[in-house]
Amino acid sequence: MEKTCSRTLRGKCYCSAVCYAVADEFLYAMNCHCSNCRRTTGSAFKPFAGIERVKLIVTEGQDKLMVFGDADGNNTHCGLCGSLLYSVVREGAFVHVAMGTLVDDPTIRPTQHIFVGSKAPWFTITDDLPQFEGHSVAAESADR
Template sequence: MSAFRGSCLCGAVAFEVKGPFDRFLNCHCSRCRKATGTAHACEVIVKAEALRWLRGETSVARFDLPDARSFATAFCKICGSPMPHLTRSGREAIIHAGAFDEPLRATPERHVHWTSRADWYAHGDGLPTED
């Protein structure tokens, strides 16, 4: 089993995730686009127990979108970098792929919420799409 380390931009927060990843997705929903400021969120999803904080967990803030059944995001309070967070059920952890410090030796497996994608997004990676 592999372990992958990650951190925020300022280095105050660090974490480790034990692989393998359950899912590796590009999410195109409007909420992920707003939360990341990009065409899609590139997210690794693992069981909650696979995530371990190495330092700075108290520097992570969480935002749960009040009118959403399941949307949340987390970020470093110091530098604003997206950080891992548990789903509301507590069963899974969601980690932005860009937060990892080392190569993941994996690639996204598909695009989700495809019909919500930005109209300016140019698709050309060959990954399957789903809603």
């Protein structure tokens, strides 16, 4: 059987000072409606895709990163334009890539809404994806 190579996706911040490359091997993707994700993105929710941290490499602008948190759990932004690029989670082993910063189209799509128990009251979810008050079973399994 022939092995297929994964594709590498490009991502960048709004001002293009920070660029990254990530394997198109995301394990899960969700829309998070928690208040922290809403404040961090300035939006009704954060669409993110999760992958092992070692599969994301900052290719330009490492010195421009602004990190809120510590090495094992943080939100990583561009220090110039403020774009949220990714969040380091699960004791530093994974990143949740903010899907809006991807330049290339990933093969994965969000499969559910999480933390809808604290979603913005002014936003109505209009798709048919499953909704969870907090973490979903898939998210909890991925956290292990």
